[in-house]
Amino acid sequence: MDKALTKNNGETLSRSALRRQREREERYQTILKAAETLFVKEGYHQTSINKIADLAEVSVGTVYFYFKNKEDLLIQLLDEISYLFRSRIGAEFRNADSTLEGFTNAGNMFFDEFCNKYPEKVAIMYRESVGQSPLVEEHRKKLHDKSIKDISEALQRMSENMGFQFPSSMSIEIIAVSIMGIYQSIASHFLVSREKPENLKQIGDDAVNYLVGGIKDMCGLN
Amino acid sequence: MDKALTKNNGETLSRSALRRQREREERYQTILKAAETLFVKEGYHQTSINKIADLAEVSVGTVYFYFKNKEDLLIQLLDEISYLFRSRIGAEFRNADSTLEGFTNAGNMFFDEFCNKYPEKVAIMYRESVGQSPLVEEHRKKLHDKSIKDISEALQRMSENMGFQFPSSMSIEIIAVSIMGIYQSIASHFLVSREKPENLKQIGDDAVNYLVGGIKDMCGLN
Amino acid sequence: MDKALTKNNGETLSRSALRRQREREERYQTILKAAETLFVKEGYHQTSINKIADLAEVSVGTVYFYFKNKEDLLIQLLDEISYLFRSRIGAEFRNADSTLEGFTNAGNMFFDEFCNKYPEKVAIMYRESVGQSPLVEEHRKKLHDKSIKDISEALQRMSENMGFQFPSSMSIEIIAVSIMGIYQSIASHFLVSREKPENLKQIGDDAVNYLVGGIKDMCGLN
Amino acid sequence: MDKALTKNNGETLSRSALRRQREREERYQTILKAAETLFVKEGYHQTSINKIADLAEVSVGTVYFYFKNKEDLLIQLLDEISYLFRSRIGAEFRNADSTLEGFTNAGNMFFDEFCNKYPEKVAIMYRESVGQSPLVEEHRKKLHDKSIKDISEALQRMSENMGFQFPSSMSIEIIAVSIMGIYQSIASHFLVSREKPENLKQIGDDAVNYLVGGIKDMCGLN
DNA sequence: TATGAATGAGAGTTCATTCAT
DNA sequence: CATGAATGAACTCTCATTCAT
Numbered sequence: 001m002d003k004a005l006t007k008n009n010g011e012t013l014s015r016s017a018l019r020r021q022r023e024r025e026e027r028y029q030t031i032l033k034a035a036e037t038l039f040v041k042e043g044y045h046q047t048s049i050n051k052i053a054d055l056a057e058v059s060v061g062t063v064y065f066y067f068k069n070k071e072d073l074l075i076q077l078l079d080e081i082s083y084l085f086r087s088r089i090g091a092e093f094r095n096a097d098s099t100l101e102g103f104t105n106a107g108n109m110f111f112d113e114f115c116n117k118y119p120e121k122v123a124i125m126y127r128e129s130v131g132q133s134p135l136v137e138e139h140r141k142k143l144h145d146k147s148i149k150d151i152s153e154a155l156q157r158m159s160e161n162m163g164f165q166f167p168s169s170m171s172i173e174i175i176a177v178s179i180m181g182i183y184q185s186i187a188s189h190f191l192v193s194r195e196k197p198e199n200l201k202q203i204g205d206d207a208v209n210y211l212v213g214g215i216k217d218m219c220g221l222n
Numbered sequence: 223m224d225k226a227l228t229k230n231n232g233e234t235l236s237r238s239a240l241r242r243q244r245e246r247e248e249r250y251q252t253i254l255k256a257a258e259t260l261f262v263k264e265g266y267h268q269t270s271i272n273k274i275a276d277l278a279e280v281s282v283g284t285v286y287f288y289f290k291n292k293e294d295l296l297i298q299l300l301d302e303i304s305y306l307f308r309s310r311i312g313a314e315f316r317n318a319d320s321t322l323e324g325f326t327n328a329g330n331m332f333f334d335e336f337c338n339k340y341p342e343k344v345a346i347m348y349r350e351s352v353g354q355s356p357l358v359e360e361h362r363k364k365l366h367d368k369s370i371k372d373i374s375e376a377l378q379r380m381s382e383n384m385g386f387q388f389p390s391s392m393s394i395e396i397i398a399v400s401i402m403g404i405y406q407s408i409a410s411h412f413l414v415s416r417e418k419p420e421n422l423k424q425i426g427d428d429a430v431n432y433l434v435g436g437i438k439d440m441c442g443l444n
Numbered sequence: 445m446d447k448a449l450t451k452n453n454g455e456t457l458s459r460s461a462l463r464r465q466r467e468r469e470e471r472y473q474t475i476l477k478a479a480e481t482l483f484v485k486e487g488y489h490q491t492s493i494n495k496i497a498d499l500a501e502v503s504v505g506t507v508y509f510y511f512k513n514k515e516d517l518l519i520q521l522l523d524e525i526s527y528l529f530r531s532r533i534g535a536e537f538r539n540a541d542s543t544l545e546g547f548t549n550a551g552n553m554f555f556d557e558f559c560n561k562y563p564e565k566v567a568i569m570y571r572e573s574v575g576q577s578p579l580v581e582e583h584r585k586k587l588h589d590k591s592i593k594d595i596s597e598a599l600q601r602m603s604e605n606m607g608f609q610f611p612s613s614m615s616i617e618i619i620a621v622s623i624m625g626i627y628q629s630i631a632s633h634f635l636v637s638r639e640k641p642e643n644l645k646q647i648g649d650d651a652v653n654y655l656v657g658g659i660k661d662m663c664g665l666n
Numbered sequence: 667m668d669k670a671l672t673k674n675n676g677e678t679l680s681r682s683a684l685r686r687q688r689e690r691e692e693r694y695q696t697i698l699k700a701a702e703t704l705f706v707k708e709g710y711h712q713t714s715i716n717k718i719a720d721l722a723e724v725s726v727g728t729v730y731f732y733f734k735n736k737e738d739l740l741i742q743l744l745d746e747i748s749y750l751f752r753s754r755i756g757a758e759f760r761n762a763d764s765t766l767e768g769f770t771n772a773g774n775m776f777f778d779e780f781c782n783k784y785p786e787k788v789a790i791m792y793r794e795s796v797g798q799s800p801l802v803e804e805h806r807k808k809l810h811d812k813s814i815k816d817i818s819e820a821l822q823r824m825s826e827n828m829g830f831q832f833p834s835s836m837s838i839e840i841i842a843v844s845i846m847g848i849y850q851s852i853a854s855h856f857l858v859s860r861e862k863p864e865n866l867k868q869i870g871d872d873a874v875n876y877l878v879g880g881i882k883d884m885c886g887l888n
Numbered sequence: 889t890a891t892g893a894a895t896g897a898g899a900g901t902t903c904a905t906t907c908a909t
Numbered sequence: 910c911a912t913g914a915a916t917g918a919a920c921t922c923t924c925a926t927t928c929a930t
Binding site for chain 2: 043044045127128130131132133144148167168170171174175177178180181182183184185186189190199202203205206207209210211212213214215216217218
């Protein structure tokens with residue numbers, strides 16, 4: 001048995017402990033993935049913990065060992081998405097130098113990469129996590145607000161650098177919110193409610209064109 | 223008695239019949255309003271038929287006399303909103319002559335009027351009816367698609383009249399979807415998840431500015 | 445108005461009263477027929493008073509004016525069937541002279557006529573009214589027991605007349621019960637659970653042959 | 667702990683697993699027995715799942731853990747009865763050599779043993795499961811049809827062996843159906859709707875006499 | 889850690905029956 | 910007499926969560 005052996009043998013401990021650690025992490029992910037799949041396919045409320053346990057090939061009790069409750073599953077999913085979104089799309093905004101290119105890059109990253117690679121995460125983000133509970137809404141808001149902040153700061157930097165003024169003090173926030181709305185609407189319209197289209201690239205380009213055009217016009221950049 | 227009187231007096235009969243008709247209609251609206259209030263305040267799933275019946279001051283059975291089931295309540299609400307949205311905002315798009323003014327008017331109508339007058343309907347439309355069931359989704363889609371069509375046609379007329387070409391064949395649809403996304407995002411961000419702001423007018427103006435700017439840029443109108 | 449006129453005019457009274465009487469009777473029958481149809485087609489418990497009222501083209505209240513409650517509808521139906529059964533099949537037993545011919549006649553009457561003409565009544569009698577409530581069971585029993593009595597007396601008369609003894613004191617009742625069982629089983633097997641067969645006549649003949657054969661054997665009549 | 671021990675001791679594991687298995691089976695039977703009791707005493711429709719859970723001393727949820735729904739309880743009961751009936755009475759028909767004795771034995775088995783030992787099962791079979799739902803009816807029919815087949819084959823063998831012809835091609839099926847009718851009618855009349863009679867043996871003998879007599883007569887065996 | 893049977897509050901829904909008009 | 914809207918008790922069934930093993 002592990003326990004007995006490891007009393008005299010540090011290496012065994014670490015190997016065995018690592019294995020356990022790894023197994024734990026794998027289980028956690030397996031369950032989370034099962035939840036994601038079912039939430040997207042059947043809807044959050046239509047998915048029972050029993051179904052999730054079945055798909056993950058663990059017992060109900062095990063699900064509750066790894067997650068506080070059903071809501072927690074959705075929240076963990078949302079936080080994971082949040083992290084992913086911010087490290088891909090958000091990063092582009094943050095890395096943007098003071099030109100419009102950053103907005104184009106971010107858009108391409110979202111439409112071409114993110115939507116293509118993680119259509120289920122898009123569905124969770126824009127459909128399954130909407131209007132479920134105050135706590136879930138809080139985590140949704142966190143993702144939303146951080147993205148707004150990323151975009152706003154990029155806009156701010158740009159305006160400062162290029163020396164122009166936005167019409168009103170709220171303009172920046174409003175443009176940021178609008179851009180997020182375009183992301184959501186395009187993704188929902190062309191991805192969530194139908195089959196994945198083959199011209200997603202073209203769609204993304206057009207959307208980015210439009211959203212960047214709005215900025216250009218507002219800044220007098222044309 | 224009605225019957226006796228009505229033999230000589232058609233009006234009396236119709237009065238009584240009309241009263242019944244009116245009472246029915248009132249009850250229907252009372253229940254629907256109660257459902258709307260609770261759906262917005264507590265969320266669709268957290269609202270039980272019992273609570274709705276209580277608030278409407280009728281029995282559970284009466285709710286089921288007027289509505290097929292809980293889902294039906296949401297659908298009726300959605301259809302009502304659909305009608306309202308299309309007869310206010312959609313109309314502006316449809317009436318738009320071939321300039322950008324129609325887009326400004328529609329935006330003002332949505333942000334200044336609609337959001338101000340019917341904040342609960344906005345919450346139903348953008349939060350409570352999301353991801354609930356295939357049937358609900360169908361009715362949501364109907365509202366969405368009709369609006370997309372209204373906007374698309376306005377864009378089409380404009381491009382034809384002013385003699386310019388959109389970059390790709392899908393550009394029109396994509397702009398339309400984007401505009402709907404801006405509506406939703408701005409309304410959700412500033413209205414649904416917080417108190418009604420006093421500078422809603424300014425917010426609407428900026429949003430309209432931005433979305434119109436995108437069109438202008440895309441069409442080379444500046 | 446009827447009432448005013450009839451104060452001075454006996455004839456009008458009786459005409460009008462008769463018409464009302466007739467209308468009442470017609471309504472009663474219309475409702476009962478609707479209930480019968482639905483009970484047979486959908487089952488007693490799956491049939492609601494609303495459905496019955498709809499089919500009879502009257503209001504729910506009217507159903508309750510003519511019948512005490514839902515159970516009462518079944519009981520009236522059962523009593524009607526009881527009367528019909530006894531005036532057709534029971535009569536044959538009662539009219540039977542002291543030979544076996546009465547048994548043949550009764551059987552033919554049941555299988556060829558009754559089952560053919562009133563398949564729904566057979567379904568009510570043998571399926572829909574079974575195990576519904578103590579009161580219904582009571583009325584079922586009344587029909588059953590009266591028929592047993594009819595058959596028993598026919599057997600009694602026969603034995604007395606032809607001078608033979610049944611093995612035990614209960615033999616008569618047992619044969620009577622058995623005959624009723626054959627009626628039910630054959631009718632249920634060939635009629636209730638499937639389409640009406642075209643060779644019902646042949647089936648009836650065979651069944652009668654068998655049930656009469658049993659009597660003959662028991663009495664040493666061969 | 668089981669797990670530790672079982673590493674060296676397969677038997678311990680199996681003991682514990684067997685105990686669980688046994689407990690599960692016991693619970694299942696407890697609930698089924700409670701349902702049987704209540705269905706017979708109060709009627710299928712008057713018996714709520716709550717009452718069944720109460721009598722079985724489990725929670726409502728537990729009933730639904732073991733059975734799909736209320737209908738399923740009745741069906742399981744029916745299938746159990748089906749098995750019992752066929753392994754007692756059906757076996758007698760199937761084992762019957764080519765004389766009439768098999769019919770006598772089967773009858774005795776039914777009236778003396780089955781009815782005596784399982785009066786509630788008789789009530790379920792002949793009263794509570796009648797006309798409840800298409801699915802229940804299907805299972806009833808299965809029991810019925812298999813029994814008809816058992817009897818028919820016994821008759822067939824007999825006729826072949828003793829070299830006589832039945833009047834019509836359907837005669838065999840009709841006699842089989844009639845015999846089942848006699849079983850049901852006698853059992854219902856003397857058992858289901860009243861106290862268990864002390865002279866059940868005599869009743870059964872007479873009934874068997876009668877039903878066998880019918881066969882004898884039809885075959886010219888007297 | 890893992891299991892999965894057990895729980896029971898709570899949901900949606902039905903429908904026989906009543907009664908003011 | 911006829912109507913049909915209103916009632917609300919009662920039902921079946923679900924499912925997140927717990928806990929002894």
